Amino acid sequence: MTTTPDTLTGHEELLLAPDWLMLHDGPRQDMAVLVRGARFAEVGTLRDLAAAHPGLRPVALPQRLLMPGLIDTHTHLTQSFGKALAFGEPSEIFRRIWVPMEATLDGDAAYLSTKLAALESLRGGFTTVVDAGTRSEAGLHAVASATREVGIRCVLGQICNDAANADGESGVRRILDAAAAFLAQYEHDTLVHPSLAISIPEAATDRMLHDVAMLTREAGRRFQTHVNEHLVAVERSLVARGLRPLEVLHAAGALNDSALLAHCTLLTSREFGLLRDSGAAVAYNPVASAWKGNAVLDAGMLQMLGVPFGLGTDGTRADGLRLMDAAEATQRLTHGLA
Numbered sequence: 001m002t003t004t005p006d007t008l009t010g011h012e013e014l015l016l017a018p019d020w021l022m023l024h025d026g027p028r029q030d031m032a033v034l035v036r037g038a039r040f041a042e043v044g045t046l047r048d049l050a051a052a053h054p055g056l057r058p059v060a061l062p063q064r065l066l067m068p069g070l071i072d073t074h075t076h077l078t079q080s081f082g083k084a085l086a087f088g089e090p091s092e093i094f095r096r097i098w099v100p101m102e103a104t105l106d107g108d109a110a111y112l113s114t115k116l117a118a119l120e121s122l123r124g125g126f127t128t129v130v131d132a133g134t135r136s137e138a139g140l141h142a143v144a145s146a147t148r149e150v151g152i153r154c155v156l157g158q159i160c161n162d163a164a165n166a167d168g169e170s171g172v173r174r175i176l177d178a179a180a181a182f183l184a185q186y187e188h189d190t191l192v193h194p195s196l197a198i199s200i201p202e203a204a205t206d207r208m209l210h211d212v213a214m215l216t217r218e219a220g221r222r223f224q225t226h227v228n229e230h231l232v233a234v235e236r237s238l239v240a241r242g243l244r245p246l247e248v249l250h251a252a253g254a255l256n257d258s259a260l261l262a263h264c265t266l267l268t269s270r271e272f273g274l275l276r277d278s279g280a281a282v283a284y285n286p287v288a289s290a291w292k293g294n295a296v297l298d299a300g301m302l303q304m305l306g307v308p309f310g311l312g313t314d315g316t317r318a319d320g321l322r323l324m325d326a327a328e329a330t331q332r333l334t335h336g337l338a
């Protein structure tokens with residue numbers, strides 16, 4: 001059967017026979033996958049699966065490798081238009097570029113930026129992207145519709161920062177009500193999975209950190225924030241609070257197993273312990289560390305402690321295989337690998 005994009009749509013069941021299939025122990029030939037209801041239902045040799053499903057004609061995929069989709073655990077889909085400015089920018093780039101740039105995005109611009117980033121992600125092997133939330137007021141639903149159109153799964157964060165709230169309790173209530181409404185609106189969406197975010201711990205009050213972390217936990221969703229990304233962020237937190245950013249989360253009661261923490265590049269032994277005890281997950285962003293950081297997360301330590309972590313692009317370049325390469329090289333250079 002000649003393969004065209006149409007060959008792969010409109011079937012409840014497909015028997016795919018790629019030249020190569022990526023398994024846990026590496027790429028293998030003469031294998032096949034039974035796709036049922038858009039999921040990998042069975043994996044086996046082509047001979048076995050063809051015999052077990054005589055009614056299905058194998059779809060040959062010559063010169064193709066079939067593999068599970070990759071997950072980008074931390075990105076910013078509405079930063080596409082600033083990528084050319086980002087390389088070589090030292091820490092705290094958000095102050096100079098991202099906050100001002102994203103604030104100018106209307107719904108159309110957020111949609112276009114997201115579509116560009118989502119297509120690049122698909123090309124780079126990602127089928128799920130975790131967006132830490134756009135600062136574009138008009139952008140959130142534009143991000144949702146662009147990712148849905150592209151066909152990529154998106155964990156989408158709504159930002160709940162309240163440090164600049166001047167309306168007291170009513171301002172807090174407004175943010176929390178909008179957060180709950182956002183979680184409810186996308187509760188049953190198959191491609192857009194709602195999440196709540198606070199940009200960095202100091203962008204919110206302790207009460208908001210706590211309430212948002214609890215809200216996401218109750219909803220079975222993810223609470224996203226950036227912590228301990230680089231020296232300046234840690235120092236500022238120490239000066240303002242006498243605590244490092246991760247310790248601020250812990251003190252506020254916001255460090256639980258719903259948390260997905262971006263970066264964690266600078267962790268003390270105590271913070272490694274807090275992470276392990278909390279059940280929180282970490283997004284390790286090796287290219288972002290190379291571009292703007294002054295340290296590298298000790299991913300081997302996380303693995304040893306059983307802290308779940310995944311790789312993230314942080315909006316740098318959406319190429320999954322190069323990201324893995326960067327992750328390994330960065331660990332070897334800084335912490336060594338067995």
Ligand SMILES: [Zn+2]
Pocket residue numbers: 074075076132226262314
């Ligand atoms: Zn980020």
